[in-house]
Amino acid sequence: MWFTRKSKVLASCIILGAASAAALFAWPPKAKVVQSNAADLVVVNGNIRTLDAKQPRAEALAVNGGRISAIGSNDEIRKHIGPATEVIDAKGRLVLPGFNDSHVHFTAIGNQFSHLDLREVRTREQIIQRVKEYVEIVPRGRWIIGAGIPEDVQFENTAVLDAVSPATPVLLYYSIPKRAAVNAAALKAGRLNNEKAVVADDEMTWVRSAVPRDHATNxxxxxxxxxxxxxxxxxxxxxxxxxxxxxxxxxxxxxxxxxxxxxxxxxxxxxxxxxxxxxxxxxxxxxxxxxxxxxxxxxxxxxxxxxxxxxxxxxxxxxxxxxxxxxxxxxxxxxxxxxxxxxxxxxxxxxxxxxxxxxxxxxxxxxxxxxxxxxxxxxxxxxxxxxxxxxxxxxxxxxxxxxxxxxxxxxxxxxxxxxxxxxxxxxxxxxxxxxxxxxxxxxxxxxxxxxxxxxxxAVGKLADLAIHSDDIFTIDRVRIKDVRTLLTVVNGRVVFRAG
Ligand SMILES: [Zn+2]
The missing domain is CATH 3.20.20.140 (Metal-dependent hydrolases)
Structure with a gap:
């Protein structure tokens, strides 16, 4: 830990040049050595609602070691930007503390993604869109298995599915489950050397047998x-x-x-x-x-x-x-x-x-x-x-x-x-x-x-926050349900970025 910090200081000094390097070697070190202020992450240009009575609104905040280390105006917080700082420009959007959901069934939430219900879907574009939504959420490589493709929907080759899911295998049964649409990753897992996107009979069995048995219990x-x-x-x-x-x-x-x-x-x-x-x-x-x-x-x-x-x-x-x-x-x-x-x-x-x-x-x-x-x-x-x-x-x-x-x-x-x-x-x-x-x-x-x-x-609190598409405090309240999250930070680490 101490070493990491020291090497960071040294790296910064090389960038800052000779004057600062001289300051580093002077002892005792000057109190205003810039590096000790450098944050791991800062958010600037935010419409920050802190929910902290002492300072309800702010433009920017800094994060160090997973906790909020400073909060205030853009000018104040920019001083915490060092060469290794991740800078997030909130572009005036609403920044809130991360949501804390007091009542969930966590594994049941994850298990919803074990199956993709396509019975209500009509077109190939809609299917691709649903697969894309799943690809964004499931861990890379976790099979996307669906059912209910309308019989008249065609897949000439795997290209359209590969475009949205290059690495994660996709296996989607038609509404009559005698055939299925697959992507290249699923064909590869089933050891099939073709580019056909629709498999049936033995080929379908091979692909199906490549699905891990614990798909819905892992x-x-x-x-x-x-x-x-x-x-x-x-x-x-x-x-x-x-x-x-x-x-x-x-x-x-x-x-x-x-x-x-x-x-x-x-x-x-x-x-x-x-x-x-x-x-x-x-x-x-x-x-x-x-x-x-x-x-x-x-x-x-x-x-x-x-x-x-x-x-x-x-x-x-x-x-x-x-x-x-x-x-x-x-x-x-x-x-x-x-x-x-x-x-x-x-x-x-x-x-x-x-x-x-x-x-x-x-x-x-x-x-x-x-x-x-x-x-x-x-x-x-x-x-x-x-x-x-x-x-x-x-x-x-x-x-x-x-x-x-x-x-x-x-x-x-x-x-x-x-x-x-x-x-x-x-x-x-x-x-x-x-x-x-x-x-x-x-x-x-x-x-x-x-x-x-x-x-x-607030300073000292865990750095859990999110940036949202609209200011729910000022928009028409009937539109709040449509507001999306653009970026999420947990423990000072960006864990989600929209798009
Ligand atoms: Zn419940």
């Missing part, structure tokens, strides 16, 4: 796929409530440099004894892969409340965070009763119990959330009912409820703009754009005990 590839999709949507953290205990897999992806998304992993509450024995603690782990949460569900029945109260109390006493899935008035009331019981039994503490969904709740229960400092982990787009029907985010916000927003992908699209769109287009139940963005960043960071590390853009 969890490392599937998680990497989900991570690529998250990066393309400006999502820099996900909270995985799929209960499949992925920490080890995620850590290994991270070591290979393939993890572009921080993850907070919730395991099933039925494993609470094992979790206690393991010494699991809320918000524990490294900065990429964390855990310490167990998730269960309740429908609010009396016997369920009795059964869950001691379990939740025991987990909480051991320092584990508890999340309960609850939808509908009785369920949410039941979850709150369980949490209140456990809090009473264990006394004052920073426990951050979470109600997952908290949808269609009784208005009378809103103050109970605020009183208990219980988190409402909500998915505005999943439960979107338009202006006339939906959850009352405005009332919850006014009551001081801790809101964390997410999607519930793969049940629904992972795109956070849809959730923000729903939360601000719900008539009198809407929150402001700022409140919605806050729930998708600061609020969800709080929900995973990470508000000191992420959620805002």
């Amino acid at each position: 969890w490392a590839e599937i998680a990497e796929t989900a991570s690529n999709l998250a990066a393309s949507l400006g999502v820099t953290t996900v909270q995985d409530v799929h209960s499949d205990d992925l920490a080890e897999l995620m850590n290994s992806l991270d070591r290979q440099g393939k993890l572009k998304t921080r993850i907070y992993d919730c395991i099933g509450i039925e494993k609470y004894r094992e979790a206690i024995a393991r010494g699991l603690k809320a918000g524990s782990g490294n900065s990429m892969v964390r855990g310490g949460c167990v998730k269960g569900m309740t429908e609010g029945a009396e016997d369920e409340i009795e059964e869950l109260t001691p379990i939740v109390t025991a987990a909480d006493k051991a320092g584990i965070q508890v999340a309960l899935h609850a939808i509908g008035g009785r369920s949410v009331s039941g979850a709150l009763t369980i949490f209140e019981n456990a809090a009473k039994a264990n006394g004052i503490g920073d426990r951050r119990f979470r109600v997952e969904h908290a949808a269609r709740l009784r208005n009378a229960d809103i103050p109970r959330f605020a009183r208990g400092v219980f988190i409402a982990s909500m998915q505005p787009f999943l439960f979107y009912g338009g202006p006339e029907y939906g959850d009352d985010y405005a009332a919850m916000s006014a009551a001081g409820v801790k809101l964390a927003f997410g999607s519930d992908a793969s049940m629904i699209d992972l795109n956070p703009m849809l959730g923000i769109h729903a939360a601000v287009n719900s008539g009198r139940r809407s929150v402001s754009v700022e409140e919605a963005v806050r729930a998708y960043t600061v609020g969800s960071a709080y929900a995973e005990f990470a508000e000191n590390e992420k959620g805002t853009l």
